[in-house]
Amino acid sequence: MKRIFISGCYDIIHAGHLQFFEEARALGDHLTVSFASEDVLWHHKQRRSSIPDEHKKAVLEGLRMVDEVIIGTDHDLGLDFKTYFLEAKPHVLAVTEDDQYEVIKRNLCEQTGATYRVLPKTPPKFDPISTSGIVKWVKAPTESPLRVDFAGGWLDVPRHAREGAFVVNCAISPLVSLRDWNYEKRAGLGGSGAWALLNGEDGVESELDLGVGWQDPAVIRETGLCVWRSGPRPVLDFKRNGDILAGKLAILWTGSEHDTPGFADDERDYEKIEASGKLARQGILDECLQQLAEGMQVYHSVQLEEGMTPLPEIEGSLARKYCGGGHGGYAVYLFESKASRDDAVEQTPDLRAVEPYCR
Structure with a gap:
């Protein structure tokens, strides 16, 4: 034998x-x-x-x-x-x-x-x-938030990072799962970061390998209303639970997908982007929606200078900007009250309410 x-x-x-x-x-x-x-x-x-x-x-x-x-x-x-x-x-x-x-x-x-x-x-x-792959799969959550970004975008891309600058973003619900994804795809809400999390992966490395930034997987994993320090890797400055934004957020589908890696090295005003992040950060520290809105509007002015189509004004909103790299996808709107947000959602096609999400 x-x-x-x-x-x-x-x-x-x-x-x-x-x-x-x-x-x-x-x-x-x-x-x-x-x-x-x-x-x-x-x-x-x-x-x-x-x-x-x-x-x-x-x-x-x-x-x-x-x-x-x-x-x-x-x-x-x-x-x-x-x-x-x-x-x-x-x-x-x-x-x-x-x-x-x-x-x-x-x-x-x-x-x-x-x-x-x-x-x-x-x-x-x-x-x-x-x-190890099985363990990651078992540990992976069944649901994940997506995210909206308010200010400081592109400063999470290592080659564009600035010392002393900040990136401000927030995880949002409704949540998504591998079987239920009730949002448009390739739309600026950090879907690749959520997909990585749902499959048991970190997501930061894959985003950096694409030549883009780390903010999507970072805030989707962390959840909450977050301020990050600009740099080569995610470092959390501080976070809130997002209650100040409850009932005040909505996203507008602009009708076309976008390609973040394709815009990563376009010319843009990074001085103004840095200023937007500092304004938004102070607004969150002071729990002042007006100052957060000011930071968003400064960032949106940079997007318009890049040649993005102006977003429609919606009654009751304090600020608006394209999510992610812009040039399509979703735009985020900040409202002064839940009543004004809900009225706008009822009257505006392709505008939907979202809420801050903190685990």
Whole structure:
């Protein structure tokens, strides 16, 4: 009988593991699967096992291609099964191409006369997934806010950042989910940041890789009415729960999508953008809607200088501006009262009420 041996953490069993088990079992007549004990997992990776060892052992033993399961308890890094291996002397130690412990496993095989066998990557039967990917998916929220930005936009793009400047934004509801997205797409509300969060990702790195700023995933993850320090990465200056904006926000769909990366390096007045952020920041500190509105209007003047189409005036609004990079998408309107906001929503096509969201 030709006995095959494989090892791993197998913390969350997925289809990729099963394919590896089947391919390893095909090398001989008997397959032993070893997994690192809870103690070993904590010792080397500082994380808990997904389930107790005896439960994991029972799950593995229930697989049709597995003949034996052992729990590795040795504290040798990469060789938690060493004691068993030296005694049992299996014929083949099978590993995947990306195994991290080739040298020490080859040395172990030399001690026992076992064959060290690397299984080549074969096309997966399912889209590849990892244990860490599963953990991210499980931890991901089922719903996420989007966001509106008030002032300081583009100063979250590292190459346009300014020391002492600020970016001001707010997470909003209604919330979105992977199955329910009741907003237009590519519309300046930070949808890519929300999508990343819903899939268990941070989102900051992917936005920076696109050559744009970090403000969308930062405020969507943080929630609330936030002031950020301009810089290469998100640093929160302070935040409010957004109550001062309750009943006073609405967004207007302008009828066309926009492309933020495509506008990232257009010429614009960054001095005025910096001034808008400082005005809006002070307005939030003082809980003064008029000063927040002033910051928004200063920023909107920059957008108009860039050549964006003037936004319609709506009765009862204090300020307005395009969200995100502008040139389409949604525009945010700030109203003096809930009554004026609700009247405007009732009378204006494509204008919808939104609310600040703070978790």
